[in-house]
Amino acid sequence: MKKLLTLLLSLMIVFACSLSAYGEENNVELSLEQAINKALDHSVLLKNDKSEIEKMDILFNDVSSMLRYTPVDLSFNPSDTNLFKAFYSTEFEKKKAEKKYDNDRKQVVIDVKDKYYSVIASQKKLAAAQVAWEKSKIKLLQTQARYKVGLATNANLAEEEANEAAAKTAVMDAQAKLDNAYGELNRLLGEPITSKPKLIDMPVVEKKELDVNEQVNMAVGNSFEMWTVEESVNLTSRLRLFERFYDVGDYNYDQALNSLSDSKQELRNKTQALCLNINYLYEKYNELQQRKLQYEATLKQTKAMFAVGMTTKDNVLQVEYALKETEAGQIEVASAYVTALDTLARLTGKELGDV
CATH class of the missing domain: 1.20.1600.10 (Outer membrane efflux proteins (OEP))
Incomplete structure (x- = not known):
């Protein structure tokens, strides 16, 4: 007691x-x-x-x-x-x-x-x-x-x-x-x-058909990150005229070109991974949606059984817990999907929501 x-x-x-x-x-x-x-x-x-x-x-x-x-x-x-x-x-x-x-x-x-x-x-x-x-x-x-x-x-x-x-x-x-x-x-x-x-x-999930190669090329051509590196190369090239030692200007320019090449590859990899993740998140969201519908139906049935004494309260709560956990996971996936699309829009120079 x-x-x-x-x-x-x-x-x-x-x-x-x-x-x-x-x-x-x-x-x-x-x-x-x-x-x-x-x-x-x-x-x-x-x-x-x-x-x-x-x-x-x-x-x-x-x-x-x-x-x-x-x-x-x-x-x-x-x-x-x-x-x-x-x-x-x-x-x-x-x-x-x-x-x-x-x-x-x-x-x-x-x-x-x-x-x-x-x-x-x-x-x-x-x-x-x-x-x-x-x-x-x-x-x-x-x-x-x-x-x-x-x-x-x-x-x-x-x-x-x-x-x-x-x-x-x-x-x-x-x-x-x-x-x-x-x-x-x-x-x-x-x-x-x-x-x-x-x-x-709530986050809204809508299917987006993405051409990965097209998105990668758009990111390389339009992202702020790539613009910054490319313009840095152009600036370094222009400043070669004004270096005290011309060889120093050449070294600076070569280093900038190397950085440009590396940055392009890094951005390509990042954009490709982002596109693939967007596709995965969409499929994961649909999977959780099906699971959610299943738990909703099971919960309705379990509550009906509880009402007539055919099951216990803890069994009802077990199904309710599974449903709420699925709902939480679905929101997390939907959020990741929406923000990933917006990140892709930012990288490709588009307005958010225009991918």
Whole structure:
């Protein structure tokens, strides 16, 4: 009896903590679009990018005002060497700052989607853990009842007590992960870390037919990463004229070409892997969808059997747990699919959602 009272008391405490943790969650709804807009307004990265653009405009205008002619060969005034190097370098940095802002803006949107959907998946995992804990409590009560009449051993009782304790810990762990997921989202949005709005948008999975070779070539031709490397090569080539030792300029140029070749191959591999992963995630999502439908049908049947006394409550909870775990996994896969498509769009120079 004492153990039973202790168990019930612990349940009440954890339940109260759970209510406290969810206290703010249903107060305000937050759509994905609202979350993205908040993040774009708050992003320190984008604010710094804008400052960099303005700074490079000032520097470029300043160095441009000092130019009196454009060199086409080695016949330029040696005293202007540093000026020309500064001009071409600043011109490159100005263009880079503008392109970086556009690229970073897309990445902020991708990051928000990832964190937004992560919260929803964490909520599903917490719900599954709570069901598993409820099931373990029932199993423990059943074992305690059997133990009192000599139908269970001390070992049986100890095993169920350990299972119940583990399930309780799993709930606390799932709650902590949900709190952390909210914290990560709030960090992007500039909201208080304890804020827990109700998230109302789910990831949408739509089949995309991808030509891997086409996507790879588009990434090589349009990505910000590749543009940066290619323009660095062009800059290095142009600056060869103004090196004190011409051989040094050649060495710099050769090194830049080597980096370009390596970067192209790295981007090809990255884009190819991304396309293959997108195809895999779509198939995995469909697999989980079929499993979800199966568990929904099984749960409906099991509840009907429980209503007429043909099965026990713990069997109902077992199916419910499997369903909620599948739902959580499906959201994670859907989130990965959506963000992978957006990443591919960013790499290929498209607007997000246009792949």
